[in-house]
Amino acid sequence: MTDPGPNMPSTPQDDGFSYRSLLKNYISLTGLALAGIALANIIVLFIIDITSAVPSPYTGILAYMILPGFLLGGLALAAFGAWRERSRRLEAVPGAPLLPRIDLNQPGQRSRLAVFVSFVVVFVLLSAVGSYRAYEFTDSTTFCGELCHTVMHPEHVAHDHSAHARVSCVECHVGSGAGWYVKSKLSGARQVVKTILNTYPRPIESPVANLRPAAQTCEQCHWPRRFWGAQLKVFNHFGSDEQNTPRQLRLLIKVGGGDPSTGGQAGIHWHMNIANKVEYKSDAKRQNIPWVRITDRNGKVTEYQSTAADAKAMASMTDRRMDCVDCHNRPTHVYTPPDRAVDQALAGGRISPTLPFAKQQGVTLLTAEYKTTPQAIAAIQQGVNAFYKEKYPQLVSTRSGDIKNMSDALAAIYQENIFPEMKVDWRTHPDNVGHYYFNGCFRCHDGSHVSKDGKVISKDCNSCHTVLGQEEGVLPSAVADATPFFKHPVELGDLTSVNCSDCHNGGVGP
Numbered sequence: 170m171t172d173p174g175p176n177m178p179s180t181p182q183d184d185g186f187s188y189r190s191l192l193k194n195y196i197s198l199t200g201l202a203l204a205g206i207a208l209a210n211i212i213v214l215f216i217i218d219i220t221s222a223v224p225s226p227y228t229g230i231l232a233y234m235i236l237p238g239f240l241l242g243g244l245a246l247a248a249f250g251a252w253r254e255r256s257r258r259l260e261a262v263p264g265a266p267l268l269p270r271i272d273l274n275q276p277g278q279r280s281r282l283a284v285f286v287s288f289v290v291v292f293v294l295l296s297a298v299g300s301y302r303a304y305e306f307t308d309s310t311t312f313c314g315e316l317c318h319t320v321m322h323p324e325h326v327a328h329d330h331s332a333h334a335r336v337s338c339v340e341c342h343v344g345s346g347a348g349w350y351v352k353s354k355l356s357g358a359r360q361v362v363k364t365i366l367n368t369y370p371r372p373i374e375s376p377v378a379n380l381r382p383a384a385q386t387c388e389q390c391h392w393p394r395r396f397w398g399a400q401l402k403v404f405n406h407f408g409s410d411e412q413n414t415p416r417q418l419r420l421l422i423k424v425g426g427g428d429p430s431t432g433g434q435a436g437i438h439w440h441m442n443i444a445n446k447v448e449y450k451s452d453a454k455r456q457n458i459p460w461v462r463i464t465d466r467n468g469k470v471t472e473y474q475s476t477a478a479d480a481k482a483m484a485s486m487t488d489r490r491m492d493c494v495d496c497h498n499r500p501t502h503v504y505t506p507p508d509r510a511v512d513q514a515l516a517g518g519r520i521s522p523t524l525p526f527a528k529q530q531g532v533t534l535l536t537a538e539y540k541t542t543p544q545a546i547a548a549i550q551q552g553v554n555a556f557y558k559e560k561y562p563q564l565v566s567t568r569s570g571d572i573k574n575m576s577d578a579l580a581a582i583y584q585e586n587i588f589p590e591m592k593v594d595w596r597t598h599p600d601n602v603g604h605y606y607f608n609g610c611f612r613c614h615d616g617s618h619v620s621k622d623g624k625v626i627s628k629d630c631n632s633c634h635t636v637l638g639q640e641e642g643v644l645p646s647a648v649a650d651a652t653p654f655f656k657h658p659v660e661l662g663d664l665t666s667v668n669c670s671d672c673h674n675g676g677v678g679p
């Protein structure tokens with residue numbers, strides 16, 4: 170055997186050049202090893218991700234974003250190694266063909282080609298599944314809400330407890346269409362940078378200036394022409410006295426709507442959104458609204474200006490067309506004020522209404538300043554125990570269960586509504602529906618917004634709701650018996666002894 174010499178290919182073919190084993194070099198082998206390890210990990214994590222009930226955001230990040238990077242990097246490295254090896258060999262055999270000659274008559278080459286084609290097909294399929302999962306994953310509530318624990322924690326927790334808990338973040342924040350998808354990923358990338366650099370604002374600011382218009386998000390699910398009629402709402406309040414004296418108020422809220430096909434066109438929804446265009450000027454927080462313009466369905470324009478408006482401040486204000494979010498600005502990130510949260514806990518029995526001063530103590534402890542959530546919870550529990558120990562020592566043993574429930578309920582309220590780490594609570598994110606804790610509707614309906622011809626945006630107490638009932642001292646059932654009985658227009662005697670459908674059949678007849 171003669172040594173082929175350093176410049177000769179190891180397995181000479183007819184033309185003295187071989188494309189075999191181009192991958193047998195350190196660079197390519199390292200690349201292949203890297204790709205192999207990444208692929209094995211992706212498969213394991215993929216199985217974990219689709220089989221686990223509570224997917225962790227980290228599994229997704231690794232399986233669909235980081236590891237595929239390593240896989241591609243490994244393959245690229247292998248290709249680079251092969252290319253270098255090829256150039257090296259080409260240098261040694263000048264005039265060698267640029268590409269390998271494939272001869273499908275040789276069984277060895279046939280099977281190698283088959284292996285190569287199968288690899289490409291499987292790889293393309295896997296990347297298709299992988300990209301789809303990556304797309305789904307970056308749109309999931311887990312990704313948006315849990316990955317940046319601290320940053321999105323308040324929004325995520327509030328979302329979890331709201332009517333929209335099953336609506337994913339992207340359905341309101343991104344919506345459909347490629348344009349908004351790309352936009353959201355770009356702003357998402359900026360947010361990741363801010364998170365890593367720890368330069369994000371605390372709290373995350375609202376209003377969200379570039380929120381997608383409600384017509385393309387909310388209105389995909391809530392048909393704005395739907396006529397809501399009036400809605401009964403029950404408000405329970407408890408006093409700060411020793412008895413936590415209950416007061417109940419039942420309001421019929423005239424939500425209305427504007428569906429021309431059923432004829433109903435009235436109330437809060439119709440007037441504001443569907444037939445009319447309402448525009449306004451406001452400060453950045455949208456809390457101070459000195460100027461409003463309404464264009465009705467006939468094109469008639471009316472401008473209202475607050476008698477307290479300051480012309481200089483108004484010049485620098487932003488214009489906005491009113492939509493759902495101008496009233497429903499907290500449809501899902503609801504930070505309930507302590508006063509209301511404790512009322513709800515008392516009405517629902519999570520705090521016993523017979524524990525003396527439960528309302529007053531609860532609100533006092535929840536509104537105190539704390540640096541961190543754990544510190545707050547410890548202080549609240551200690552505060553409840555200390556209060557009853559000092560003021561009502563006899564209750565500490567007889568009502569120990571109720572006292573424990575009270576401190577547990579307060580701790581839960583705190584964790585769901587107040588976030589000292591992000592400086593978020595009801596004061597930083599006012600709710601614009603109503604007018605009790607924040608100006609809300611009264612930003613415009615304050616009785617001081619006047620048009621040139623003297624019309625005033627109404628503050629009439631019956632224009633938005635009617636009081637159905639109001640009691641103090643006892644909590645009555647949700648609906649009081651104002652008219653205790655339905656009176657049939659034709660005397661039928663005892664109504665429980667007849668079947669309505671015997672006479673009322675939906676066609677001709679009574």
Ligand code: HEC
Pocket residue numbers: 310313314321324325328333336337338339340341342373374375376377378380494497498499500501502598
């Ligand atoms: C039902 C629709 C809806 C869903 C679902 C939703 N959001 Fe929002 N979100 C809003 C609206 C509306 C605002 C803006 C309020 C404003 O501009 O005053 C907002 C505001 C925010 C803000 C700004 C701070 C604030 O509280 O105003 C963040 C951050 C946020 N959302 C994150 C999330 C995350 C994370 C999820 C999923 C866990 C989510 N959102 C789900 C409607 C939604």
Ligand code: HEC
Pocket residue numbers: 332333336340341383386387388389390391493494497500
């Ligand atoms: C993907 C569908 C979907 C989208 C998008 C959506 N919602 Fe809803 N919304 C629902 C469902 C479902 C409910 C009812 C939940 C229930 O009653 O349990 C609901 C309930 C509500 C309620 C009454 C619940 C309450 O808080 O008492 C309001 C108000 C509301 N949505 C407003 C909005 C606004 C404003 C937006 C846009 C920022 C929006 N929704 C976007 C599906 C959606």
Ligand code: HEC
Pocket residue numbers: 383387388391393397400402422424437438441442491492493494495496497602603
């Ligand atoms: C002028 C303020 C205003 C605007 C604008 C507005 N709403 Fe409302 N909406 C209300 C009020 C007030 C209620 C009554 C419920 C309440 O008091 O909590 C209500 C009730 C609702 C409810 C029923 C809530 C329930 O408790 O079941 C839904 C759903 C809703 N609105 C969706 C929308 C959507 C979608 C839009 C945009 C097309 C919109 N609203 C625009 C003020 C408004």
Ligand code: HEC
Pocket residue numbers: 436437440441447448449458461462463471473491495496601602603609610611612613614625626627632633
């Ligand atoms: C941006 C200013 C603005 C805000 C905020 C606002 N409104 Fe209005 N509202 C108007 C204007 C303007 C009119 C029309 C007055 C007119 O020309 O008759 C109106 C009319 C109404 C009407 C019809 C009144 C009538 O006389 O029949 C109702 C009901 C109503 N608003 C309810 C609400 C409720 C409830 C809220 C809060 C959830 C609210 N509005 C918030 C500007 C506003």
Ligand code: HEC
Pocket residue numbers: 402404418420422602603604605610611614627628629630631632633634
């Ligand atoms: C522009 C519409 C509008 C006008 C005008 C208005 N309200 Fe209201 N009010 C509302 C809405 C909407 C709610 C329900 C808020 C909610 O769902 O939390 C409400 C809630 C209330 C509540 C219950 C608050 C609670 O949390 O217990 C009281 C009490 C009340 N209004 C009294 C009045 C009185 C008194 C006036 C006259 C000075 C008045 N309202 C004028 C829209 C209006």
Ligand code: HEC
Pocket residue numbers: 657658659661664667668669670671672673679
């Ligand atoms: C024996 C036949 C009969 C039975 C049973 C009966 N109704 Fe009627 N109902 C009538 C007649 C007849 C009228 C029409 C009265 C008129 O036009 O002045 C009427 C009218 C009414 C109306 C007024 C509607 C309208 O079109 O004027 C209501 C609401 C009503 N009934 C409800 C009931 C209910 C609820 C029941 C079951 C508990 C019931 N009815 C059982 C015969 C009956």
